[in-house]
Amino acid sequence: MSGFAKPWLWAWIAAGAAFAATLGLTAGRGAGELAYAAMSFGAFAAIVGMGQMLVITLGPGNVDLSIPACMTLAGTLALKVMGSDPGTAWLGLAVALATGLGVGLANFALIWLLRLPPIIATLAASLIYQSLAIWSNRGLRIKPPEGLADFATGRMLGVPNVAWVALLLALATWVMLERSVWGRWLLASGQNLRAARLAGVPVQAVRAATYVAVAVFAALAGYLLASFSGGAALNMGAEYLLMSIAVVVIGGSSIAGGNSNVPGVLGAALFMFLVVSMLNSYGAGAGVKSVLTGAIIIAIVIAASARRSRP
Amino acid sequence: MLSKYRILLPVVSLAVLLALTFWMQPRAMSYFGLNLLFNLAVPIALATIAQMLIIMVNDIDLSLGAFVSLVACVTATYLNDTPALGLLILVALVLGYAAMGAVIHVLDLPAIVVTLGMSFVWGGLALFILPTPGGAAPGWLRAVMTVKPPLMPMAVVAAIVIAAVTHLLVIRSGIGTVLRGVGGNARSIARAGWNVAQLKALAYGLAGLFGVLAGMALVGLTTSADANIALRYTLLSIAGVILGGGEFIGGKVSPVGAVIGALTLTLAASFLSFLRLSPDWQIGAQGAILILVLTARLLFSRRGAAA
Incomplete structure (x- = not known):
């Protein structure tokens, strides 16, 4: 069924167009640097995007609004535990993932036990996670351990390490969705819960x-982002x-759920970074940049829906 | 049967919170105290009504906060300097909202995504108009928002007027019933001979109108604007609608409840500052209050607990 319709192609075409349009201005100079930056920053968007994709696949009304708070909380707690000491990177990772586990369980408890709509449950809970992060952070800026910071900003085979992490995660998510029973269950639940x-x-x-x-995906992204940018910040x-x-x-x-697309999320994550850097290199001001970003998002959604409704 | 009790929960939660506030701080039980407690509730109540009108037709608006910010920027600049041009821009914004509703329906687009995209557009326009915080509130607007009516403070009078007008519009009037029908079953409304695209445009246009009123009211209170002034209204307004007994699908909304929900959210913030809670926990306590009030919904909605 997915053989003919390739909805993920659009995101990659759009990313390629934005890449080409930026390079058109510099006559091809800086292509490597731009691609490298897009992969670095796109990796974080891809990781949280894949998590959000799984939730949205569950069907109408399912969305996680606590992702930012979860990222901040996981990044803050992990850096606090590590306290810049060398050799604590795995401990920090464990703390971050445990935070994600706790946040996810708490969110689901609100949704399932209290029967709150997921939008409201994750919104209200995110306020509590935010408070926890503020309380544990106390405005301190703790540097990540050196080895971890080197890993987060480093590269392997010319590709940023964080992009490798996102790629491995994407592969795992894809296999899980397309080849495992659990993935079939998820799609079936999203198409018709009853x-x-x-x-x-x-x-x-x-x-x-x-x-x-x-929540675990968001926590991992928070851990990597805090290591990448040299410390956790509340925002x-x-x-x-x-x-x-x-x-x-x-x-x-x-x-509407019941249909997910891993390669598309990766392309879209690259696109979201590239479109901003394209507008930047054309010298657009903050206001114009924002208006055009919004217009492009809507245009892509319209283009995708026109293509979908064709028989 | 269920809908009869829909309004009960918001009323009870507001009453409990108000009683607790008065118990903590008896001096708040006065004309001046009530005005302070509820002052900022007027723009939030108007924004909540706007969100409710969108939720009424089974959509959700993630751009409302950015839209109210944009209106605030227009009000503090164009409407103050050149009133005719300012008015024209505000009318165009309302029409833009109506067009957004029509496009969402005709092209069958997901509202959550289109409004997400529009939030970038509104935010960008606001930055364009007012790159740095500033501007000034028109004198008449300032006068309206700070008027001191006898007996009850302005904020309370305004809340009652907003609730009454929207109740008449959405619950009592014929067109309001049809609009709620769009959320209940759009296909049967279409079969009955209505043009659903026009109805959606009307719902969105009305939401735009209330969004404009929210932005103007906000500037009347704060006397200046900036491009991020109302971003938190997006989530506040969604929470207000649900607190007020509304539901995300089926056109089941309550304008009176939505206004009360907005008052409850505003009061929760004041109540927490009276508690002398550590600032670290202020935000978290708001989340806890939200969860607590919504948990009470369980008592009312056991029947519909299938999902």
Whole structure:
């Protein structure tokens, strides 16, 4: 079924066009640097975007608004535990992932036990995570251990390490979605929750695992971002709320759920960085940049829907 | 049967919170105190009504905060300096909202994504108009927002007027019933001979109008504007609608509840500052109050607990 329709192609074409348009201005100079920067910054958007994609796949009304707070909390706690001591990178990673696990379980508990709509549950809970981050951080800026900072900003085979992490995660997510029973269950739940339950899919377990997965992805992104940028800041996750939703939709996943698209998220994450740097290199001011970004997002959604509705 | 009790929960939660506030700080129980407590509730209530009108037709608006910020910037600059041009821009913004609703329906686009994109557009325009915080509120607007009516403070009077007008519009009037029908079952409304694209445009246009009123009210209170002044209204307004007993699907909304929900959210912030809570926990405590109030919904909605 997915053989003919390739919704992910759009995101990659758009990313390529933005890349070409930027280089058109410099007559091809700086192509390597631009691609490298796009892969570095795109990696964070891709990681949180894949998490958001899994949640959105669960069906209408499912979305995680606590991603920024989870990133901040995980980054803050991990750096606090590591305290810049060398050799503590794995300990920090464990703390970050455990934070993600806790956040995911807490979110799902609110959704399942209190039957809150996910939008409201994750929104209200994110305020609490934000407070926890403020309380544990106390305005201190702790540097990541040196080895970890080197890893986060380093490269392998000319590709940034963070991009390798995003790529491995994408591969795992794709295999899980397309080749495992769990992925089939997730898609089935997103297409019709009632039918899935009647067919014997453990829908609540699937939902729980998905909300944990998105929080763990966000926590990993927060840990890497804090190491990448030399410390955790309280607003470090802020831009990833809209970003995570935007890359899912530009990537060609259906916002109505039941359909997800891993390669599209990667292309969209590159695109979101490239479009901003394209506008930057054309000397657009902050206002113009924002207006054009919004217009491009809407244009892509319209183009994707026109293509989809063609018989 | 369920809808009869829909309004009960918001009323009870506001009453409890108000009682707690008065118990903590008896001096708040006065004309002046009430005005201070609820002053900032007027723009939030108007924004919540705007969000409610979108949720009423089964959509959600992630651009509302950016839109209210843009209106605030227009009000503090063009509407103050050249009122005719300012008015023209505001009318164009309302029409823009209506067009957005029509496009979302005709092209069958997901509202959450289109409004997400529009939030960048509104935010960019606001930055374009007012790159640095500034501007000034028109004198008449300032006068309206700081008027001191007898008996009840301005904020309370305004909340009652907003609730009454929108109740008449959405619940009592014929067109309001049809609009709620779009959220309930758009296909049957279309079969009954209505043009759903026009109805959606109307719902979005009305939301734009209330968004404009929210931005103007906000500038009337703050006397100046900046491009990020109301970004938090997006999430506040969604929370207000749900606190007020609204639901995300099915056209089940309550304008009176939405206004009360907005008042409750504003009061929660004041209440926490009376508690002398450490500033670290202020935001978290707001989240906890939100969860607590919504948990009470369980008592009312056992029946619909299938999902």
